[in-house]
Amino acid sequence: NAGVMQNPRHLVRRRGQEARLRCSPMKGHSHVYWYRQLPEEGLKFMVYLQKENIIDESGMPKERFSAEFPKEGPSILRIQQVVRGDSAAYFCASSDRVGNNQPQHFGDGTRLSIL
Amino acid sequence: GQQVMQIPQYQHVQEGEDFTTYCNSSTTLSNIQWYKQRPGGHPVFLIQLVKSGEVKKQKRLTFQFGEAKKNSSLHITATQTTDVGTYFCAAPWYGNNRLAFGKGNQVVVIP
Numbered sequence: 025n026a027g028v029m030q031n032p033r034h035l036v037r038r039r040g041q042e043a044r045l046r047c048s049p050m051k052g053h054s055h056v057y058w059y060r061q062l063p064e065e066g067l068k069f070m071v072y073l074q075k076e077n078i079i080d081e082s083g084m085p086k087e088r089f090s091a092e093f094p095k096e097g098p099s100i101l102r103i104q105q106v107v108r109g110d111s112a113a114y115f116c117a118s119s120d121r122v123g124n125n126q127p128q129h130f131g132d133g134t135r136l137s138i139l
Numbered sequence: 140g141q142q143v144m145q146i147p148q149y150q151h152v153q154e155g156e157d158f159t160t161y162c163n164s165s166t167t168l169s170n171i172q173w174y175k176q177r178p179g180g181h182p183v184f185l186i187q188l189v190k191s192g193e194v195k196k197q198k199r200l201t202f203q204f205g206e207a208k209k210n211s212s213l214h215i216t217a218t219q220t221t222d223v224g225t226y227f228c229a230a231p232w233y234g235n236n237r238l239a240f241g242k243g244n245q246v247v248v249i250p
Contacts, residue, residue: 057237066227066242067182080237115181125170125231127184128238 026051028118029098030131037106038139045101045134049118056099057117057128058084058091067115073099103136111138143171143230145241152218153249160244162211162228169231171211172238173202177224185213223248 029048037043049056054075059067069083073093084091088106093099103110113135117128144163152158162171170189174182186195188204188211195202201214215222225245229238 059240064245067240069232069237069239072237117182125187125189127172127187128182129184130181132181 028053028116028129028131030116030134032134033132034135034137036137036139039107040105043103043106043110043136045103045114045116045136046098047101047116047118047131048098049116050120050129053118053120053129055119055121055126056093057119058099058101059115059117061113061115061133070101070114106136106138108138111136143168143228143239143241145226145228145244147244148242149245149247151247151249152222154218154220156218157214157216158218158246159212159214160226160246162213162230162241164209164230167208169208171204172229173211173213174227174229174240175224176227176243180224182227218248220248220250222246 028050031046035043056073058070060070061067071084071091072080075093076095088104090102113133115130115133117130119126119128146161150158170187172187173185175185176182186202188202191208192206193204199216203212211228213226225243227240227243229240232239
């Protein structure tokens, strides 16, 4: 009964490189959420996806950031041409039903460091 | 958009003492959720409150939803070192299928 799986746990990139963060939701969950967390701060919503669809990307920067959740395989958060300000912990969460009253199950996160 | 404000932001609590953390909203909430994040860990769902005035208990933790459904509190008795972490409340972002998280209450337990 695996939980939400994120990889890698830690990712180091140089400025200008690309970062790819992966998230496999809990078994049976088809709703995926990505959050960003800076040290000593709360969780900032980025994007909400269902299988093959982006439902709400209002929290994601328009440039350099993209997300997908293909029919097969994990959800991917992609950051192109990374900058120092992208350094943060990125958490993925999943739920089994639509609706804002569903508990979200979080992965361990990916700690992204930009050199 | 919907926002939830948490107070205090930081707390230092002596082991064995009680403490309370609060979550407030300017608008009526359909429900509120609480999460706990240990240092270096990920948020873990604790509980959801839905009804006006609802009170739920989990061992030493007592969660309460205000009568007007605009505020919530988490009270922990006989604090233990395992209670260290950041406690977040989260509420529906009105009109959207997602949650808005508060900034959290970071709790440090003093042995």
